[in-house]
Amino acid sequence: MDIDLPPCKPGQQRVVIIGAGFGGLRLARKLSPRDFQVVLLDRFNYHQFQPLLYQVATSGVEPSSISFPLRKIFHHRPNVIIRIAEVQSFDTVNKRVVTSIGDIPFDILVLAHGATTHYFNMEDIERYAFPMKSVPEALLLRNTLLQRFEEALTTQVPGQKQADLNLVVVGGGPTGVELAGTLAEMKKKILPRDFPELDFSAMQIYLVEASPRLLNGMSEASGQRVREYLSRLGVTVMTDTAVTGYDGETVRLKSGQQIPSRTLIWAAGVRGNQLPGLPDEASAPASRIRVDEYNRVAGLSEVYAIGDIAFIPSDDYPKGHPQVAPAAIQQADTLAANLAAAGKGRPMHPFRYRDKGSMATVGRNLAVAEMGKLRMGGLVAWMAWMAVHLFSLVGVKNKIVIFLNWIWQYFTYDSSLRLIIKPAGEPGNAST
């Protein structure tokens, strides 16, 4: 059954956007209220600023500082209608999105539902490892990290204390690097004060990467520099090392080595969120959706895909464009212009990616950044990293809050967010 929606105004087409990440949010903001009614769907009622998820997981910033309520973002945009729903499938013949709250008819559909953690078919890892692609997952990781040290204090199971202390981060991309660096700083500055009864010299932090180097999206030199930073902070960096199994207690490596750890964080890859109802010719590697240079989904009309989920074959990027915020935002901008042009019968323009460079931070005063031929490291790169991330955050208040938080932590080496908070069980359930 179709859900209740306000009817389109005369001259409006309805654009249904799946996902309020960087791409979907940008597009919803850019589409002209005169020409388009926008229905923005997401499973959460907030936009997540994914680049700082690792700071939520490590008790550095509050979830609310990197989560912005969608309804507030669109207070002054009456043409944008928001629905919180799980999308179940697409019916492209009858032009409907099938969701947990009912069917939603569209004139134009934009798929911006992004990527999720890729476990490469390793079921035990999917079952026991901690992913970190959403605020709820980052919060669960925060709760668990803190809980492990509590457990290390009280366990009487032989060998469990070491497994409680050890942390294994898998994946040498920006997320893995940032997480490992921050955990190393916690180990040094914060945990010994919180848990004076534990011997943190016994704690090991591993960063495990299957390829020969860290930060494959950046230069060899930056990868090497980050490796040195991490080693200096006490992280055991293992490249050329594949994880082959995990049972929740012991990480098994391809070499046969075993690492006792009850906390394996999986940041080793992403794949597109899969939803049924698209033609076979639209399928692309890593569950992405094949689109042309106008972001049109292969084999369909009036259906587009942007951001991490979109795969645009091109000579410069044979594996698709990088799955990063700037690519999603640029695709949203191009698509907004193209939809406006198409509505007026004007030609569309093909998407051209402008690489704004990339960066990763390891810890206090330590980062690497590259923009074209310019390469930076250390303090300069770290300040650039902070500036770029602050300016990218939605909302003045979030910018201020995060900035003050960072200053506070810089001087005190300490935030006050080491809380194990889980909402209580729903009333009406058996356990209450």
Add this chain to the structure above:
Amino acid sequence: MDIDLPPCKPGQQRVVIIGAGFGGLRLARKLSPRDFQVVLLDRFNYHQFQPLLYQVATSGVEPSSISFPLRKIFHHRPNVIIRIAEVQSFDTVNKRVVTSIGDIPFDILVLAHGATTHYFNMEDIERYAFPMKSVPEALLLRNTLLQRFEEALTTQVPGQKQADLNLVVVGGGPTGVELAGTLAEMKKKILPRDFPELDFSAMQIYLVEASPRLLNGMSEASGQRVREYLSRLGVTVMTDTAVTGYDGETVRLKSGQQIPSRTLIWAAGVRGNQLPGLPDEASAPASRIRVDEYNRVAGLSEVYAIGDIAFIPSDDYPKGHPQVAPAAIQQADTLAANLAAAGKGRPMHPFRYRDKGSMATVGRNLAVAEMGKLRMGGLVAWMAWMAVHLFSLVGVKNKIVIFLNWIWQYFTYDSSLRLIIKPAGEPGNAST
């Protein structure tokens, strides 16, 4: 089996404190490191500032602003050992506390495990109503309140939209009054902007109280004044009105009246948290623990109770002292002095309650406050309320954060915390 704990130093006695609320926290801070090893037990790893829970529930402040990690509080107190555990029972013969992490031997036991929601044996209300006595419960309420409006947008069940919009708060004490007032402000200033598709003139907020008046702990005049404030804000105040049943959809009143509401908030009473292992003579009304004026539990030696859980019979307070933070803190101070005195063979001093007055806020510029014969209302009381609560918060950073938050909201009529955030499911569970 006894848990691992560092041994007491020569001359130290081990004081085990159950609960890190206002009383337990204060006592742990006050006991001399030379004479006492303190083991502080709580089921959460943080102290909760309960007076501001209602602001968490209404998206006004972050949970972290009113929750302070216990380990951080005691960074500079090496004699205080913290364990996160559920207490299961007391073995006063063998002087052990039985907990979820093992047994904990004590020389002196202090029960400071406070009060919980009292449903007066109404099982349906316990099952379907929302309590608000802890941060997790306040977060669940926050998530639910926001979820209800999302549901009101999409429901196609006849009558459910009205039940989604209506809110019923039961209990005319400070918590109920503060919650009803804040919800009324949200209805007026925030919700219509977040949900322009909903008609909020159809939304009703009820404050239901079984006794003839609001704020029974304060003067008749203050109760009346608060009633006027609430009516002005659009709250339907119903005194002399008892709730007799609730099925999650419809609230039934003793008069026979029925109110459709999917959100019933129960702030109508508290009772002591019950734990087995105490003698019968220690039981007191509303599940409190009977102690003498030295806070000694009736029928036991070296076992004390303070705060909301303690019932000290006295002529001035035949129903026990008010279950408020100042009473708990004063009892902790008296007990700290008495334990020190007893250790030195000096006499103990009986507890004498010094009433510091009481206050309640209804909303922006609206509050009542009483100190002895001094009675205040309106803006003056509201500012006094803010000052008292700010100064009572643990930690400089929390004070600053809450203060800035309040200023921001005062000028913008808006916070950015309307987030429905639940941590993801634990790995290893079936659903992941």
